[in-house]
Structure formats: structure tokens, C-alpha cells
Amino acid sequence: MIKQYLLAPGPTPVPNEVDRAMATTMIHHRTPQFSKIFSEARERLKHLFATQNDVLILASSGTGAMEAAVSNLFSPGEKVLVVNGGKFGERWVKISQAYGLEAIQLKVEWGKAVRVDVVEKHLKVYPEIRGVLIQASETSTTVLHPVREIAELTRNGPLLLVDGITAVGVLPVLMEEWGIDVLVTGSQKALMLPPGLGFIALNDRAWQRTETAKLPRFYFDLRLERKNQQKNSTAFTPAVSLIFGLHAALEMLETEGLERVYARHDRLARATRAAATALGLKLLAPENPSPAATGIVLPDGIDGENLLDVLRDQMGVTFAEGQDDLKGRIIRIAHVGYMGAFDVLVAVGALEMALKKFNHPVKLGQGVAAAQEILMEAIL
Numbered sequence: 001m002i003k004q005y006l007l008a009p010g011p012t013p014v015p016n017e018v019d020r021a022m023a024t025t026m027i028h029h030r031t032p033q034f035s036k037i038f039s040e041a042r043e044r045l046k047h048l049f050a051t052q053n054d055v056l057i058l059a060s061s062g063t064g065a066m067e068a069a070v071s072n073l074f075s076p077g078e079k080v081l082v083v084n085g086g087k088f089g090e091r092w093v094k095i096s097q098a099y100g101l102e103a104i105q106l107k108v109e110w111g112k113a114v115r116v117d118v119v120e121k122h123l124k125v126y127p128e129i130r131g132v133l134i135q136a137s138e139t140s141t142t143v144l145h146p147v148r149e150i151a152e153l154t155r156n157g158p159l160l161l162v163d164g165i166t167a168v169g170v171l172p173v174l175m176e177e178w179g180i181d182v183l184v185t186g187s188q189k190a191l192m193l194p195p196g197l198g199f200i201a202l203n204d205r206a207w208q209r210t211e212t213a214k215l216p217r218f219y220f221d222l223r224l225e226r227k228n229q230q231k232n233s234t235a236f237t238p239a240v241s242l243i244f245g246l247h248a249a250l251e252m253l254e255t256e257g258l259e260r261v262y263a264r265h266d267r268l269a270r271a272t273r274a275a276a277t278a279l280g281l282k283l284l285a286p287e288n289p290s291p292a293a294t295g296i297v298l299p300d301g302i303d304g305e306n307l308l309d310v311l312r313d314q315m316g317v318t319f320a321e322g323q324d325d326l327k328g329r330i331i332r333i334a335h336v337g338y339m340g341a342f343d344v345l346v347a348v349g350a351l352e353m354a355l356k357k358f359n360h361p362v363k364l365g366q367g368v369a370a371a372q373e374i375l376m377e378a379i380l
């Protein structure tokens with residue numbers, strides 16, 4: 001037996017409390033019993049999204065919620081500005097194009113954050129842009145984009161659609177205060193659930209747009225969904241077990257307190273980055289790193305795929321690989337969701353051993369010690 005550690009940015013580990021809630025005997029969804037759980041989960045989600053508006057719960061992965069955002073807010077041929085600095089920026093492009101929108105791509109070098117002045121310039125050059133689509137945390141490159149500053153630019157202009165799939169519940173993303181029009185997340189990251197739920201919130205300005213938007217929609221008709229969810233029901237059969245789990249996960253987050261949740265993610269991320277640096281490794285995103293996952297550039301001569309195979313198959317530790325051009329060249333270590341100090345130490349200890357196995361000169365314990373120094377902050 002090799003004990004398994006899931007340290008990739010989604011799916012993430014699921015706590016026992018959530019597993020137990022999901023094992024609750026199935027109930028019918030058109031019942032007061034379901035409505036009570038649903039209503040409590042809905043209230044807690046508003047707190048998490050920092051909005052007074054409804055946060056709709058969809059039976060889909062995160063991409064479903066992204067697609068719902070596009071199909072409910074635009075009309076055929078409209079122009080949107082997409083910040084494309086990684087795999088998920090690219091996903092916004094693909095969804096927009098699939099729906100017949102004209103996606104103007106603002107390409108950003110992988111590992112870098114978009115510059116606010118460049119977004120501003122694009123908005124001036126294309127005043128007809130109807131939406132700006134961006135990731136808060138671009139998981140494929142482990143970069144944080146400056147969503148708050150971009151929201152200043154869009155406040156009275158195009159709608160700002162933010163993919164917060166590895167940001168909501170990881171760091172503050174203050175929908176109302178910052179002026180984000182649409183915020184999306186998924187269940188299998190900071191919410192500590194299995195995959196299968198998508199979440200989306202719209203502000204008043206975005207809800208108004210749904211009245212005139214002409215793209216086709218059916219399963220993800222948010223107006224229909226809102227009408228039902230405001231009555232603590234759903235338009236279609238909900239993922240009942242996942243919603244039991246959601247209820248438990250949100251309770252755990254509330255008990256910890258969001259400020260402490262954010263501080264924990266920040267600490268784990270700093271510890272992981274300090275460990276990588278102490279091992280002489282380069283960070284993929286040294287300037288604007290995401291607190292959800294850390295991208296580490298591998299030394300020349302080490303093939304990332306082989307390294308990850310050894311980590312997973314011989315050591316039981318699953319990290320994520322690089323995508324596209326970064327395949328084989330980087331690894332991504334997650335610290336999002338149900339993670340604590342000792343997950344970071346497992347990650348760093350395993351990485352040191354794997355590098356040694358591949359004959360890279362590492363001093364065992366050097367990264368672990370650097371991480372420990374930071375993790376000590378939480379011990380009073």
C-alpha cells in the first residue's frame with residue numbers, strides 16, 4: 001500500500017465531514033427537507049461571494065458555469081475582450097467563439113499577469129466591447145490577474161466576467177465592493193467537494209443584460225434557474241448529494257472564518273514558494289503568484305512527466321503537470337481547499353526526494369526547513 005496525497009489544483013481532497021454529509025440517504029428534491037439545506041447553503045454562498053445577489057448552484061463542472069455566463073449575457077456577433085494568459089483564458093475564448101461572439105484576445109505571456117494599462121488601452125481602441133472575460137487565478141500558469149483594478153475600468157462600461165474557480169474561497173474576491181458583474185466558481189477546489197457543481201452570481205447590471213441577450217440557452221437559462229432557486233428549488237434535478245456536501249463544506253469554512261481561510265492559503269503558498277526558492281528552483285510566476293497553486297520550473301534535463309510519474313506511482317504524491325508548451329517543463333503543487341501545513345511539508349519533502357532520485361543536486365531537508373519557518377507563523 002502506498003498512502004495517497006492529492007496535491008493537484010482540482011479535484012482537491014475532501015474532508016471526512018463532507019464525505020459523511022454526502023453519504024446521507026437520498027431524499028426527494030421537491031421537499032421541505034431539501035429546501036432547508038439548499039436555502040442555508042445559498043445564504044452562506046452569498047457571504048463567500050461577498051454579494052447580496054443570488055449565487056446560483058448548477059449541476060455542472062466549473063466550465064458549465066462559464067458557459068452559462070456567456071450564453072446568458074451576450075447576443076450573436078458581439079465583441080468581448082478576453083484576457084488569454086493560459087489554458088483557462090483560452091477556454092473563455094473557445095466558449096465565446098462557440099457562441100458566435102467575436103473574441104478579441106489580449107494574449108499574455110504564460111506566467112505573467114495582464115497589465116491593467118494594456119486592458120485600458122484595448123477598451124479605448126474597441127469601445128464596442130460588451131464584456132471583459134478574465135480569470136482571477138489562472139490555474140494553468142499559477143498567476144493572479146489584477147481583477148480589482150480591472151473592475152475599476154469596467155464599472156460603467158462592459159460587463160466584467162470573472163472566472164474565480166481557483167480564487168473564490170482562496171483569497172478575497174469582493175464581488176459587490178469591487179464591481180465584478182459576474183463571478184463563477186466550481187466545487188472541486190476551495191469548496192472541498194468532488195467535481196460536479198458550478199456556481200454563478202450576477203449583479204443587477206448583469207441581470208438586466210440577461211433580458212436583452214439573444215444567445216440560445218436552455219439547461220443554463222439563468223433567469224429560469226433564479227426563479228426556482230429563489231424558492232429554494234431548482235429548475236432541473238439538482239445534484240442532491242453534492243448539495244449535502246456543500247452545506248457541510250460551507251459550514252466548515254464559516255467555522256474557520258473566511259479571513260483565516262484566506263490567511264491559511266496565503267501562508268501555505270508562501271511556504272511552498274520559499275521551499276522552491278531554497279532548493280534553487282525557479283517559480284513560474286514569481287511576480288503575481290496565485291495562492292491556490294505554485295508553478296515550479298524544473299531544472300534542465302529533468303522531464304516533468306517522468307518526475308510526476310515517480311512521485312505519483314512510487315511515492316503516492318499527485319501534483320499537476322504543465323500544459324501545452326509547459327508540458328514536461330514545470331510542475332504545479334496545489335495548496336487549495338482542504339490543505340494544511342503538513343500537506344506542504346509532504347509536497348516539499350516528496351519533491352526533494354524525487355529530484356534526488358533524478359540526480360539533481362539537492363540537500364534533503366533544505367526546502368522543508370524553509371517551508372517550516374513560514375508555517376511556524378500559525379503556531380502561537
Ligand SMILES: Cc1ncc(COP(=O)(O)O)c(C=O)c1O
Nearest residue numbers: 010061062063088139165166186
Ligand atoms: C481557473 C479555472 N477555470 C476553469 C476551470 C475548468 O473547470 P472545470 O474543469 O470544473 O470545468 C478550471 C479547472 O481547473 C480552472 O482552474
